[in-house]
Amino acid sequence: MIRPLGVLAPPDPEVARLKRRVTLASLAVALILVALKLAASIMTGSVSILSSLVDSVSDSGASLVTLIAVRQAMRPADAHHRFGHGKAEPLAALGQALFVTGSALLLCVEAVRRLIEPEPVGEGPVGIAVMVFAIVATLLLVRYQDRVIARTQSLAVGADRLHYVGDLLINLGVILSILLSQYAGVTEADPVIAVLIALHLIRGAWKIARGALDALMDRELPEAERDEIRKIVLAVPGVRGMHDLRTRSSSVHTFIQLHLELDPAAPLADAHGIADRVETLLRARYPDAEVITHLDPKGVTEFVPTFR
Incomplete structure (x- = not known):
């Protein structure tokens, strides 16, 4: 969160x-x-x-x-x-x-x-x-x-x-x-x-x-690191998918933003717990990271930029 x-x-x-x-x-x-x-x-x-x-x-x-x-x-x-x-x-x-x-x-x-x-x-x-x-x-x-x-x-x-x-x-x-x-x-x-x-x-x-x-110019992290972020996120139980991953580095801090796709019927407390788990794992891998997640119900159509 x-x-x-x-x-x-x-x-x-x-x-x-x-x-x-x-x-x-x-x-x-x-x-x-x-x-x-x-x-x-x-x-x-x-x-x-x-x-x-x-x-x-x-x-x-x-x-x-x-x-x-x-x-x-x-x-x-x-x-x-x-x-x-x-x-x-x-x-x-x-x-x-x-x-x-x-x-x-x-x-x-x-x-x-x-x-x-x-x-x-x-x-x-x-x-x-x-x-x-x-x-x-x-x-x-x-x-x-x-x-x-x-x-x-x-x-x-x-x-x-x-x-x-x-x-x-x-x-x-x-x-x-x-x-x-x-x-x-x-x-x-x-x-x-x-x-x-x-x-x-x-x-x-x-x-x-x-x-x-x-x-x-806020260039994205190398693709290998972005792939690693995806693997970490998608391995968390309860995560149905993810999209709109955005990353950058200021040389001191790493910034990671993404949208999590979760079960539409999941209680808010459960969704919050899944997001906290994702952020905890990402910060364990990137200790200096600022991680921001947005929760989306799986299957709900929204605007997604054409880039990955």
Whole structure:
């Protein structure tokens, strides 16, 4: 049955704690890498290190936005936000995607300039040492993010993780660029690898934006999950059928609405008990879910949308 207004289940405190910790960790890692890469970029003059620096700057900005968004999203529902604040996370993810895209385009401009006016890369060992440190720090952070995502299914943390997974490839590319430029004399390698890094960033930004837009536009849950919802509902004794299943996710809460088809002769108390059983089972499977059921007598014709 429909819950009273304002009683959306509050976010899990453990989930909130994990999200806060992982966003603080990602911000700390990003700021440390920005400082190190800035120094390495000045010392080496490498545009590929500059590209990695731009990426780390975008990471730090994105991690800060994620930190703020996660704190906002985990606020409980209130009188002005009856469905909670969960959409703060996809909004943050969309902002990250736009920021990364802009940074990548600026990076392409600088890389093209370096192709036209090549500049040698210096202090190769310094640049390589910084990149190796960045790889180790990023690997540790990504492993931590994986554990948090498995527990929380956070869209914002997932978007943040995508940045850092890309960083692993970027840092390896920078090391290759330095080796080719300084030790093999292939000066074009530096800007070419920078362009490849920029294209990788744009591709990752598109993935982030697509997931964020799905959440903001209330896209249905995957069909496999919708099928599982149907199986749970139809297995409840007394349920004769169901229709008009509607689902969406705000990244913090899942929303499930459906019409239950019951015996027309069933007493109201029995129908109420069946609906409560359905909602209890669905919340057991989706602990963060807001479940709304509407009771229909089996066989009564009503308007049903053409989509499933």
